[in-house]
Amino acid sequence: MTIDMYQASIPVFIRFLGNLSDLLDKGEAHAEAQGIEPAVMLGYRLYPDMLPLTGQVQIACDTAKRCAARLTGTEAPSDADDEASFEALQARIQRTVDYLRDFKPDDIAGTDDKPVKLELPIATLDFTGMQYLLYFALPNFFFHVTTAHGILRHCGVAIGKLDYMGGT
Amino acid sequence: MTIDMYQASIPVFIRFLGNLSDLLDKGEAHAEAQGIEPAVMLGYRLYPDMLPLTGQVQIACDTAKRCAARLTGTEAPSDADDEASFEALQARIQRTVDYLRDFKPDDIAGTDDKPVKLELPIATLDFTGMQYLLYFALPNFFFHVTTAHGILRHCGVAIGKLDYMGGT
Numbered sequence: 001m002t003i004d005m006y007q008a009s010i011p012v013f014i015r016f017l018g019n020l021s022d023l024l025d026k027g028e029a030h031a032e033a034q035g036i037e038p039a040v041m042l043g044y045r046l047y048p049d050m051l052p053l054t055g056q057v058q059i060a061c062d063t064a065k066r067c068a069a070r071l072t073g074t075e076a077p078s079d080a081d082d083e084a085s086f087e088a089l090q091a092r093i094q095r096t097v098d099y100l101r102d103f104k105p106d107d108i109a110g111t112d113d114k115p116v117k118l119e120l121p122i123a124t125l126d127f128t129g130m131q132y133l134l135y136f137a138l139p140n141f142f143f144h145v146t147t148a149h150g151i152l153r154h155c156g157v158a159i160g161k162l163d164y165m166g167g168t
Numbered sequence: 169m170t171i172d173m174y175q176a177s178i179p180v181f182i183r184f185l186g187n188l189s190d191l192l193d194k195g196e197a198h199a200e201a202q203g204i205e206p207a208v209m210l211g212y213r214l215y216p217d218m219l220p221l222t223g224q225v226q227i228a229c230d231t232a233k234r235c236a237a238r239l240t241g242t243e244a245p246s247d248a249d250d251e252a253s254f255e256a257l258q259a260r261i262q263r264t265v266d267y268l269r270d271f272k273p274d275d276i277a278g279t280d281d282k283p284v285k286l287e288l289p290i291a292t293l294d295f296t297g298m299q300y301l302l303y304f305a306l307p308n309f310f311f312h313v314t315t316a317h318g319i320l321r322h323c324g325v326a327i328g329k330l331d332y333m334g335g336t
Contacts, residue, residue, distance in 0.1 A: 046322045140329075147318055
C-alpha cells in the first residue's frame with residue numbers, strides 16, 4: 001500500500017490551515033485581553049528583516065493554494081495581500097480552504113511524476129510532483145504555520161504545540 | 169503512481185536534518201563572531217516556557233528517529249539529551265542520520281495502514297501509519313526545525329528560508 005499525492009497534500013493543508021485559524025483566534029483574544037493593538041500583533045516579527053505575522057499567514061495560504069494549482073496544471077486565484085485585520089486573515093484562510101476543497105482526489109492522485117517548474121527570482125527549479133510536494137510545498141507550508149505560531153508565542157499568546165498540531 | 173511511506177519519510181528527514189546541521193553551523197559561527205557564549209545561544213528561547221534551541225534540535229532528531237522505529241515496529245536507540253555544545257548537537261544529528269540511513273525502502277514501504285499507537289502523557293493516540301506520518305511525525309519534525317530556525321534568526325544569525333529549505 002502507498003500514499004497518493006492527494007492524501008499527502010490537500011487534506012493536510014486543510015487540517016493545518018484550520019489549526020492556523022485557531023491559533024489566530026487565540027492571538028486575537030490575547031490582544032484584546034491585554035489591550036494590544038491588533039495591528040501591532042499582526043505586524044510583529046521575530047527579527048526586523050523577517051516577515052510579520054500577516055505575511056506568514058499569507059504565504060502559508062499561498063503555498064497550499066499554489067501546490068494544488070501546480071500539481072493540477074491550473075492557475076490559482078490571486079490574492080491582493082492587503083489583509084489588515086484578524087478578520088481579513090481568517091477570511092483569507094477560509095477562502096484558501098474553500099479553494100482546496102474543490103479539488104477531488106482524482107485531480108491530484110497520479111501527479112507524483114508530473115513535471116513542476118518553479119520560476120523563482122533567484123533560479124528556476126525543476127521538480128517532479130512528488131519532489132515538489134515533499135521537499136518544497138509541505139516544508140514551506142509548515143515553515144510558515146510554525147513561524148506564525150512562534151510569533152504568537154513570542155507575543156505571549158497562551159498556545160502550544162498541541163494547538164499547532166490540532167489537538168492530536 | 170503514488171508515493172510510498174519510505175519516500176515520504178526517511179529521505180525527507182535526512183535532507184532536513186542536514187539543513188538543520190547547516191543552520192547550527194551558521195549559528196555557531198555567528199556566536200563566535202559576535203562574542204556570544206555558545207551556551208547562551210543554545211539556551212535561547214522565543215518565550216520563557218518554550219524549549220530552547222537545544223531542545224528543538226533534540227526533538228527534531230527524536231521525531232525522525234521514533235517515526236522510523238514506530239513504522240517498523242522496532243525500538244529506537246535512546247539518547248541522554250545532555251548536549252551542551254554545538255559540537256554535541258551536531259553529533260546528535262549525525263547519529264540520527266546514520267540511524268535513518270540503516271532503514272531500507274522495503275522496511276518502511278507498505279506501513280501506511282500499520283497501526284501506530286502513541287502513549288502520550290495526556291492521551292493515547294491510535295493512528296494508521298499514514299495518518300501518523302502525515303499528521304503527526306512530519307508536522308512535528310518541521311515544527312522543531314522551523315522553531316530552531318526562528319530562535320537562530322531571533323539571535324541575529326544571518327540565515328533565511330533558503331537555508332531551512334536547503335538551497336532549493
